[in-house]
Amino acid sequence: MRMVDLIEKKKSGKELTKEEIHYIIDGYVKEEIPDYQMSAFMMAVYFQGMTSLETAHLTYAMMQSGDVLDLSKIKGIKVDKHSTGGVGDKTSLAVGPIVAACGVPVAKMSGRGLGHTGGTLDKLESIPGFKVNISEEAFIDQVNDIKLAIIGQTRALDPADKKMYALRDVTGTVNSIPLIASSIMSKKLAAGADAILLDVKYGDGAFMKTTADAKVLAETMIAIGKHLGKNTKATISNMNQPLGYAIGNALEVIEAINTLKGQGPEDFTTLCKEEAETMLLMAKAASSREEARAKVEDAISSGQALAAFKAMVKAQGGDETYIDHPEKFPKANYQIEIPARESGYVEDLEALRLGLVSMKLGGGRARKDDVIDHQVGLVLHKKIGDHVEKSESLATVHCNVPLNDALKEDIYKAYHITSEPVTKPQLIEGTLE
Numbered sequence: 001m002r003m004v005d006l007i008e009k010k011k012s013g014k015e016l017t018k019e020e021i022h023y024i025i026d027g028y029v030k031e032e033i034p035d036y037q038m039s040a041f042m043m044a045v046y047f048q049g050m051t052s053l054e055t056a057h058l059t060y061a062m063m064q065s066g067d068v069l070d071l072s073k074i075k076g077i078k079v080d081k082h083s084t085g086g087v088g089d090k091t092s093l094a095v096g097p098i099v100a101a102c103g104v105p106v107a108k109m110s111g112r113g114l115g116h117t118g119g120t121l122d123k124l125e126s127i128p129g130f131k132v133n134i135s136e137e138a139f140i141d142q143v144n145d146i147k148l149a150i151i152g153q154t155r156a157l158d159p160a161d162k163k164m165y166a167l168r169d170v171t172g173t174v175n176s177i178p179l180i181a182s183s184i185m186s187k188k189l190a191a192g193a194d195a196i197l198l199d200v201k202y203g204d205g206a207f208m209k210t211t212a213d214a215k216v217l218a219e220t221m222i223a224i225g226k227h228l229g230k231n232t233k234a235t236i237s238n239m240n241q242p243l244g245y246a247i248g249n250a251l252e253v254i255e256a257i258n259t260l261k262g263q264g265p266e267d268f269t270t271l272c273k274e275e276a277e278t279m280l281l282m283a284k285a286a287s288s289r290e291e292a293r294a295k296v297e298d299a300i301s302s303g304q305a306l307a308a309f310k311a312m313v314k315a316q317g318g319d320e321t322y323i324d325h326p327e328k329f330p331k332a333n334y335q336i337e338i339p340a341r342e343s344g345y346v347e348d349l350e351a352l353r354l355g356l357v358s359m360k361l362g363g364g365r366a367r368k369d370d371v372i373d374h375q376v377g378l379v380l381h382k383k384i385g386d387h388v389e390k391s392e393s394l395a396t397v398h399c400n401v402p403l404n405d406a407l408k409e410d411i412y413k414a415y416h417i418t419s420e421p422v423t424k425p426q427l428i429e430g431t432l433e
Contacts, residue, residue: 246380336403
């Protein structure tokens with residue numbers, strides 16, 4: 001078998017066999033296949049695509065390139081969730097504890113933020129002492145004990161994806177459905193859960209810009225799950241404006257805490273409850289949507305969901321008093337109001353632009369080695385459909401250096417005001433399975 005022949009085969013639109021795909025991935029991880037040949041192969045995939053079966057074979061080969069966690073020692077059906085990323089997306093911080101409070105084990109590996117999308121690990125690390133790196137044994141013991149752990153991905157997990165992702169980033173092959181789907185699903189499958197819920201986002205602040213593209217990606221990942229015997233579902237949700245009101249690490253943790261208390265923003269709360277209900281159904285902890293909804297509501301109103309989050313923070317070395325008293329989170333040096341320049345209704349709110357503002361304040365990374373400032377970010381006061389009076393605050397900027405005029409103008413540019421009333425957008429398009 002020769003790599004050049006396989007490149008030619010895919011370039012001509014032919015279907016690769018399981019053995020051929022494993023040859024490519026194994027050879028690349030062992031550095032027997034050079035970057036330039038792998039780049040040519042991925043470019044052929046970019047233009048020719050892959051069949052559902054090919055994509056499943058690619059995912060499995062990537063998953064098998066490193067460690068695959070064995071979570072069989074965890075009692076019950078383990079359910080994981082993954083979001084394709086967006087602005088203000090702190091969903092795992094609330095959904096995980098809600099599901100755990102309902103008795104379902106949540107053993108989750110999360111990532112760090114890059115660019116305008118935030119990372120769950122960065123948010124959790126705004127809690128003093130919180131450790132995202134614990135041993136596999138401690139991870140399993142913790143989930144058995146308190147039903148919840150959120151940790152960082154181990155270095156030995158899915159090395160093929162690490163190498164391929166870095167290469168895609170510099171070869172113009174990032175935006176390929178088979179390559180995106182195999183990247184996400186290979187990591188999720190290697191993490192060992194029994195069932196996977198995907199939150200596939202679309203819109204200005206998401207990777208997929210249209211509902212149609214989001215559905216194609218979701219269907220591709222669900223098909224991979226089916227081919228590999230993994231129960232996989234996907235929620236399609238709107239990221240044409242930030243999720244919730246908070247953008248920035250500590251600010252988003254505080255908003256998640258408030259949501260677990262039943263005091264969160266309407267859109268964020270709605271999404272968290274919907275996803276928690278679906279995860280309960282996938283774990284067979286409820287026999288109907290109505291029963292799942294009742295359990296989710298009880299977990300929040302009884303305080304058990306907040307208690308589950310607090311237990312996880314304590315178990316992973318964090319200061320759990322911050323959960324009871326979120327006012328303890330250090331505040332940025334400046335809190336600057338952005339007053340509206342005109343009266344009217346918010347017609348559009350550019351999530352991407354606001355996410356980049358938060359990143360430039362220090363709340364995100366332009367490069368992987370950038371240091372995060374956990375205190376900075378934005379808290380929005382007006383979103384799409386809201387009425388605003390001239391001089392009323394659109395948002396509060398939390399920053400540790402004086403806000404420069406360029407970033408202030410970016411916030412104004414993100415807000416589109418019209419004189420006519422605007423209908424609030426639909427958040428959830430539905431769940432695919």
